[in-house]
Amino acid sequence: MTLGTAAGVTEPFPAECVLSGARVALDPGRAVWATLVVRNGKIAAVIPGRKAPAGIAKSLRVINLKDHLILPGLINAHDHLHFGIFPRLGQGPYPSWREWAEDIYHPEEPPLLDLLKISKETRFWRGAIQNALAGVTTVCHHDAPHALLTGNALPVKVHTDCGWAHSLDDRQWARRFAQTPVNRPFILHFAEGTDAQSCRESARLERKVKLNERLVLVHAIGVSKSDWLKLRAAGVWIVWCPTSNLHILGQTLARELLLSYPSIALGSDSPLSAAGDLLDEVQAARALLDLPSDLLYRMVTSRAARLLRLSGDQGTIAEGGVADLLIVRDHSRPPCDSLITLSRRDIAAVMRSGEITVASDEFYTLRNLATELRLFPFQRHGLQWHVAAPPGVLTLQS
Ligand SMILES: [Zn+2]
Known part of the structure; x- marks a missing residue:
């Protein structure tokens, strides 16, 4: 069975967007309320505060992440x-x-x-x-x-x-x-x-x-x-x-x-x-x-x-670093404790270089992502997900 690379299966997500209302992990033990401005796959700005500054929010696609925690995307060695x-x-x-x-x-x-x-x-x-x-x-x-x-x-x-x-x-x-x-x-x-x-x-x-x-x-x-x-x-x-x-x-x-x-x-x-x-x-x-x-x-x-020896501050969330992010439901714990107790149900979305590659069904539906992204449904861990991958790959039984 050959499905090729299915190039272009993901529509380009807005090159610039704002993630607001979440706590953002600074290190294993600390997270702060902050707005992330994501531009061309990078974190252009980390702005402290619970709400996005009004001037920024007007002109860009804003994803409301109230009650969420943003962790760095994980790196599998x-x-x-x-x-x-x-x-x-x-x-x-x-x-x-x-x-x-x-x-x-x-x-x-x-x-x-x-x-x-x-x-x-x-x-x-x-x-x-x-x-x-x-x-x-x-x-x-x-x-x-x-x-x-x-x-x-x-x-x-x-x-x-x-x-x-x-x-x-x-x-x-x-x-x-x-x-x-x-x-x-x-x-x-x-x-x-x-x-x-x-x-x-x-x-x-x-x-x-x-x-x-x-x-x-x-x-x-x-x-x-x-x-x-x-x-x-x-x-x-x-x-x-x-x-x-x-x-x-x-x-x-x-x-x-x-x-x-x-x-x-x-x-x-x-x-x-x-x-x-x-x-x-x-x-x-x-x-x-x-x-x-x-x-x-x-x-x-x-x-x-x-x-x-990765570049771009990978493994951390920092201004100028790559926008590789794991967005999870926030239970008010330190980032490291959130990770080790993370339930699959608490994973909301995964962002790779500023593009959403995985979204939970709830996250996908409530944020109306179907109008912007071509993610395809996939069942795993007893849950419904939406994934940036060709349908033919996703429907193949394992
Ligand atoms: Zn091996």
Whole structure:
């Protein structure tokens, strides 16, 4: 099945609009009443106060966000978007990802037989939609680049400006690392296992490259205590995918490590192994390890932006920054507490570079968005949504 890129499915939202009446997150612990002026995909102004200044409101499209809280759009540091429509597979725990992959990979049998017939483009779309519905505005795709990912069609921005290898089992990984520009991150699965082979990966890595802050190691479950000290001293970044780790390996990173290691961001990993989406990871991390809500907030906003070396103040809400926003119902809690307790019912809309990509049914109807946007209906989490995606992609049964 091929649906192509469906370019132009979203009508341009007013290039300039005003979001008024909401509390706006300044950092994990603080939100203030403010009006946001969004212009050409950026936050042109943050004006303190509960109401939009009268002069501004007259000339622009004003979206009344009374009783709402505006959070920065979330940043997913690790996903495999082409598996966006796949179910979770395997019965762990396994010694490492290698045994899991061998166990689940039967392309000649259902469900893979049928799923692999779906075009890669459609699978990218579904992966992107899954992220957008979780409040994600930027996702790092861990696999080969594709034209659909670097265009502007998908409801999330896909970060591909980095080097990557699947893992140290990729014989070309050191060459790929050497070819990656020195100011870009290099991402690979690392020590995804509890067996001896996984535990030796730190030594294998160090034999070929000098540890530094460009390295982004995904999972790192088999890293020893002494090797954690080396990674920390070198500023190496880690992506933590808790539900994927638990599904494949039966364990994940320790709470003390997560509290003390300064360079860890959160990723959803693929639906093949994870419980759901990035919001599920945030909430599972909280439930499993009782991590502080401000730490989890940073792991999916400012920290993830630093890991990926994103520009434009991504992961924060600031004048001059990109208008990547997650608009939720306000329960008068600090932003970080709102995020970790966020119910799907409280998600009102997601804005990517100033354009609404996801709206709840209530938000869509009450604000009369049908006259301005071409969003299409989609059921997920038992709720009705409106999403910037082609109807053919949305109606495909998963
Ligand atoms: Zn992965």
